[in-house]
Amino acid sequence: MHAMRHESGLLTDLYELTMAAGYFQTGLRSRGTFELFARHLPEARNFLVVAGIEQALDYLETIRFTREEIGYLRRHPAFRNVSRKFFDYLARFRFSGDVWAMPEGTLAFAGEPLLRVEAPMAEAQLVETYLLAAVHFQTLIASKAARVVLAARGRPVIEFGSRRAHGVEAGVLAARAAWIAGCNGTSNAYAGNAYGIPTFGTQAHSWIMAHASEEEAFAKFLDVFPQASTLLVDTYDTRRAIERIAAMKRKPAGLRLDSGNLAADSLWARRRLKRAGWNDVQIFASGDLDERKIDALLRAGAEVDGFGVGTAMVTSPDAPSIGVVYKLVEVKRDGRAVHVAKFSPEKATHPGPKQVFRFHDRSGQFARDQIALADERPRGGEPLLVPALRKGRRIRPAELLEEARARCRKQLLLLPDRYQRIDKRIEFPVSYSPRLERMFERMRRAALRGGAVK
Amino acid sequence: MHAMRHESGLLTDLYELTMAAGYFQTGLRSRGTFELFARHLPEARNFLVVAGIEQALDYLETIRFTREEIGYLRRHPAFRNVSRKFFDYLARFRFSGDVWAMPEGTLAFAGEPLLRVEAPMAEAQLVETYLLAAVHFQTLIASKAARVVLAARGRPVIEFGSRRAHGVEAGVLAARAAWIAGCNGTSNAYAGNAYGIPTFGTQAHSWIMAHASEEEAFAKFLDVFPQASTLLVDTYDTRRAIERIAAMKRKPAGLRLDSGNLAADSLWARRRLKRAGWNDVQIFASGDLDERKIDALLRAGAEVDGFGVGTAMVTSPDAPSIGVVYKLVEVKRDGRAVHVAKFSPEKATHPGPKQVFRFHDRSGQFARDQIALADERPRGGEPLLVPALRKGRRIRPAELLEEARARCRKQLLLLPDRYQRIDKRIEFPVSYSPRLERMFERMRRAALRGGAVK
Numbered sequence: 001m002h003a004m005r006h007e008s009g010l011l012t013d014l015y016e017l018t019m020a021a022g023y024f025q026t027g028l029r030s031r032g033t034f035e036l037f038a039r040h041l042p043e044a045r046n047f048l049v050v051a052g053i054e055q056a057l058d059y060l061e062t063i064r065f066t067r068e069e070i071g072y073l074r075r076h077p078a079f080r081n082v083s084r085k086f087f088d089y090l091a092r093f094r095f096s097g098d099v100w101a102m103p104e105g106t107l108a109f110a111g112e113p114l115l116r117v118e119a120p121m122a123e124a125q126l127v128e129t130y131l132l133a134a135v136h137f138q139t140l141i142a143s144k145a146a147r148v149v150l151a152a153r154g155r156p157v158i159e160f161g162s163r164r165a166h167g168v169e170a171g172v173l174a175a176r177a178a179w180i181a182g183c184n185g186t187s188n189a190y191a192g193n194a195y196g197i198p199t200f201g202t203q204a205h206s207w208i209m210a211h212a213s214e215e216e217a218f219a220k221f222l223d224v225f226p227q228a229s230t231l232l233v234d235t236y237d238t239r240r241a242i243e244r245i246a247a248m249k250r251k252p253a254g255l256r257l258d259s260g261n262l263a264a265d266s267l268w269a270r271r272r273l274k275r276a277g278w279n280d281v282q283i284f285a286s287g288d289l290d291e292r293k294i295d296a297l298l299r300a301g302a303e304v305d306g307f308g309v310g311t312a313m314v315t316s317p318d319a320p321s322i323g324v325v326y327k328l329v330e331v332k333r334d335g336r337a338v339h340v341a342k343f344s345p346e347k348a349t350h351p352g353p354k355q356v357f358r359f360h361d362r363s364g365q366f367a368r369d370q371i372a373l374a375d376e377r378p379r380g381g382e383p384l385l386v387p388a389l390r391k392g393r394r395i396r397p398a399e400l401l402e403e404a405r406a407r408c409r410k411q412l413l414l415l416p417d418r419y420q421r422i423d424k425r426i427e428f429p430v431s432y433s434p435r436l437e438r439m440f441e442r443m444r445r446a447a448l449r450g451g452a453v454k
Numbered sequence: 455m456h457a458m459r460h461e462s463g464l465l466t467d468l469y470e471l472t473m474a475a476g477y478f479q480t481g482l483r484s485r486g487t488f489e490l491f492a493r494h495l496p497e498a499r500n501f502l503v504v505a506g507i508e509q510a511l512d513y514l515e516t517i518r519f520t521r522e523e524i525g526y527l528r529r530h531p532a533f534r535n536v537s538r539k540f541f542d543y544l545a546r547f548r549f550s551g552d553v554w555a556m557p558e559g560t561l562a563f564a565g566e567p568l569l570r571v572e573a574p575m576a577e578a579q580l581v582e583t584y585l586l587a588a589v590h591f592q593t594l595i596a597s598k599a600a601r602v603v604l605a606a607r608g609r610p611v612i613e614f615g616s617r618r619a620h621g622v623e624a625g626v627l628a629a630r631a632a633w634i635a636g637c638n639g640t641s642n643a644y645a646g647n648a649y650g651i652p653t654f655g656t657q658a659h660s661w662i663m664a665h666a667s668e669e670e671a672f673a674k675f676l677d678v679f680p681q682a683s684t685l686l687v688d689t690y691d692t693r694r695a696i697e698r699i700a701a702m703k704r705k706p707a708g709l710r711l712d713s714g715n716l717a718a719d720s721l722w723a724r725r726r727l728k729r730a731g732w733n734d735v736q737i738f739a740s741g742d743l744d745e746r747k748i749d750a751l752l753r754a755g756a757e758v759d760g761f762g763v764g765t766a767m768v769t770s771p772d773a774p775s776i777g778v779v780y781k782l783v784e785v786k787r788d789g790r791a792v793h794v795a796k797f798s799p800e801k802a803t804h805p806g807p808k809q810v811f812r813f814h815d816r817s818g819q820f821a822r823d824q825i826a827l828a829d830e831r832p833r834g835g836e837p838l839l840v841p842a843l844r845k846g847r848r849i850r851p852a853e854l855l856e857e858a859r860a861r862c863r864k865q866l867l868l869l870p871d872r873y874q875r876i877d878k879r880i881e882f883p884v885s886y887s888p889r890l891e892r893m894f895e896r897m898r899r900a901a902l903r904g905g906a907v908k
Binding site for chain 2: 016235
């Protein structure tokens, strides 16, 4: 996978390109508004942590078609009847639309637009696939990581999943999303360098196995990393390994338990460390952990100071995808804004450009959200979508990642505890504004009557 | 996500870098052999389809550290005591090892090395994370896609998952893996251009909604794509949409059903198309499909000519990861090859560099595999690992993707039908050679006795 062009206009589904050609060739130059949102939350998620917005905006600012890429489309059988003018259009293609977005780290719920795109139809259509892919994945991982962080009750959580993420790029982006959601760092060195995320590591079983004995392996590591050695103790026999370290009389920074009975071994390890007079040696646990196992460990009184969470954090196995969609809600027709909606069974969408308003209770906690039309101004509601691009350019520079992380932390303090339970589905109250509900019902009835759908 | 350097030596876990520094600084320059394999297959997988090998080899051929990346490590607190010589070593770092691999499209099973790497310890260690990430993800998706293709019983399956894949790169690579496993194409235009995979598309609900009526939307699309229009009929009401198309008397290439009762609607659609005299209009089904739903549809007699499968194909929700690991099996110590193994509870590994031999029955069908030491030559066994890199360079040019796809197709013809069932776990017989088993037992007993682990 070399030199993938992240600005490529081909990073999309073919039908976005054929539809763009269709809009172009039939003269449909009017603007449309699309919204990106999750239809439903997975059963095991009470909230989403928005992430991936900056990557989406980067794409909108830089999307281009190279001559070679246009050549590919010209030769493609689907474009047989498409005029040369469309390919000229692609050669000078720029995204020129206006975009509103929830800033990264925002807590969001089902039905709420995370991104709203208003642009000439062909442009807004073309970028659908990339926007979904960028926002879906990081939001998925940030939402999972937030649960793991909650389960750890203040103990540091390090993202360890690069090797099992869905490809190399996914590993880097998962580290970014996990950091936004409150993880304390990552093992991914590239993400550390690219995004300024703290990076951590211990040692692998191979280090132990490469040496003639465990003692030698531990001693050599302590020689090179006298202040930063977290020693892996489960290669052969956990307790025997800890005895060996104690007998060496060289205090490590930490011990890492990666298999076996973590609760029992951590208690044993703490006692043994205390007996050695080592009260500040950290016990670090890893090995196929997730939020439920961490919760169970802590309930069982495990003596663990920090957690490394890999596969479960970066693949989100209890919800490996979220049903995010990107739906047309308004189109300008004959100079007039026409609200549109879809009424497929179980896939209906609400019409019109929207804003999400958040209401707080008297103590300042989040009380409820209302999804309203963008021109409504419900009193006391804080709008969550903010202008991000105007005429295809960022209105302000990309946020520091630390700001997104702080936003998430702050919002979690304002989200009532019951929604932060990892073991129970409790729905945060989200409603549509009365005006929006009336419009939806009127349109749905018209569609059912089979009248011309406007 | 711009300009990710896929050759970066930082695309790894920090501990690979600290261990590399440790090997370097303590003078451990000897060669080690690592093997990449799946510990177990997920419950819902009877076989793996190997993929991602070419990306892994690309990385080994090109991995480099830039000056900026080395600067990042020098400033990193973990490297405080690491000597300048190690950073000089990184500046001239090249992968110089020998690699054996199963070619892409090979069917493989639990415990079988898909990749074997022999190199100086620091080099072999450093590339662990990238190799796992590259081979794990595409193998995961190819193995899932093969099941979907089996369920479709010869009907074309198009990979439609880019928007829900775990990031933009994952979408491109999923298209590649799905193509190897027998899908007939993808919606991903970038993958189409980069890998020569056929690309297909229909139209989105937004195309329908952007027009004043369904008739107008269909007519305009047929104007631009007279031979290649697959019309989406479920935006408002599926059967009414098909009536509208029939009334227009303009034959489309196909209809796409994306929601509702696909079996009933497809039967209704087929009858209606026949009544219009349109016997060659294809009925294409999509909408959260997977192998089980496709199987159920076809058992119910659905009249579907092809399937679009998205989220389930590219996120593999019934098994969103496979327990692939990269384990040290041999290290040269004092000029002598020493076999090593690990005995952690449930994570034991077999020692020594290995080869996988496949045995056929009299009819040529696959009968069983044997995992043996690399210097064994069991009679009648076909070795599956072939030399891929020598001294860090490819022995032959990268395979054409079509060759991997053909290999997969051919091997599926040789895999007895019972292992191709998508509804039942049936384990293909894989054993260790007697010599390997004896060595493992001897080492395990020595470890349990607590003797110096060699």
